[in-house]
Amino acid sequence: MGLRGEAAIVGITELPAVRKPTGPGRFTIEQYALLAKQALDDAGIGADQVNGLVSHGIAESDMFAPATLSEYLGIPVNFGEVVDLGGASSAGMIWRAAAAIELGLCDVVLAVVPGSYNLPVSQTQPPREFGYYGASSNKFGSPQAEFEIPYGNLGQNAPYAQIARRYAAEFGYDPRALAKIAADQRTNACVHPDAVFYGQPITIDDVLASPMVADPLHKLEIVMPCQGGAAVVIASQDVARRTRNRPVWVKGFGERVTFKTPTYAADLLRSPISAAADRAFEMAGVDRASVDTASIYDCYTITVLMSLEDAGFCEKGKGIEFVNSHDLTFRGDFPVNTAGGQLSFGQAGMAGGMHHVVDGARQVMGRAGDAQVSDCNTAFVSGNGGIMSEQVALVLQGE
Amino acid sequence: MDKPLPEATPVTKPFWDGLREHKVKIQYSPSAGQYIFYPRILAPGTLVDDLEWREVSGTGTLYTFTVADRPTAPPWADALPQLLAIVELDEGPRLSSELVDVDPAGLKVGMRVKPVFEDHPDNGVTLLKFTAV
16 A cells, blocks of 8 residues: 555755745745746746646635636646645655555646745735734634643743653753754754855754743754745656656655644654554655655654654653763764754745755765765655644655 | 633633633543544534543643743733743643743653632633642
């Protein structure tokens, strides 16, 4: 059961992450078009070959995103999808695209995630209000409005800190190991010119000296919101053979969605990536020892630590030992987030999830420049949405 | 900036009514043999239509917490640090809350906690907070 591994990522693009918007504002449908064009050019595929598109939705329309995008791009599709899995949306888009291709619905699917909030401002309509609720809904009848927000339980920092606090109580904690994750990824960002923290190395002590935001999480263990965007083209075997990049086959995936608010997790320390990764590796027929690079969703350092454990790269509760005994940089024995991860590349909104897909695919394509992992044939990619509550695992491979 | 307060729904009203009387009432599913939180229309997991309201003591343990030195949202800017807690009631369910009248440095995962009923008479709402036993 599952994918046969006959659909491949053939084109990738990722805009440089920047702190402040540059250039003219662009609507998200415009960003989608520009990113799609870049990714298709990267693959050497014409827009006329595209017959599937996936998105996270568009800011200009609350509904009918696939039809609106299809019309705007002038691309009729056999498969139009909105994936609503937060930070796991991008990884979720990749397997849905691969499945649509293997079912024979599509030859080429676009998976595009705009990541700039610099949208043109209307002269007649009031500005879009975002409020402070973030990923929580304050609408009447929403469980978050009634049982979370009144107690100040909103945003991401506090819930992730609660996870880290619980982890410490159950398994013990070494702040230096968590800080090492951030420092190793910064080393990777320092050879990736598009990273927001390019040229700014940090040490473990720097991380621990940064302000405590939500105990035990320091500022440098938390992603930096940025502007950017990313896109990926997924194609059938026939098309993939004719493109200019080394095809990156989508060999296995898993997805698991379990709760919205961590308060209601059955076990807060056993995250859904566990089941997702088991399924992905089994589907791919690949064992974990074959993984050459792992791109692990890293909104926080604790996310990386727990994902390494729960995805099965080390025993549960031994993540600190694993991090302390491995070099996680691109030149190390277990390369993680070789383009800096979101912690050091920057998190361009929802495009942050696609950062990991692009990172894994770029390595397998052999296009990671100075950060290239030698003989990189197998990449593991994770997506994480909500508060470690909806997660996707991908196993990607070269020939 | 005012802190947002909850608005009861027809299904959840008994919970909030209970808090106003300084009682903790949550739902129980006899077929599942489980207490549940938050209140729902059908039992989660089984979708059996047998949820009944029961009063519980409200005591429990601190499942986890964080001491937030930066506000999680603007209304809490003057209420730092926020002592954000997940409490596991003795009957099993967990709920989100805040700890009050405690020394942040003395908090420990697994410590015993008991309810504190925080009345907001102008709004007719009582919040369920917790403190050390």
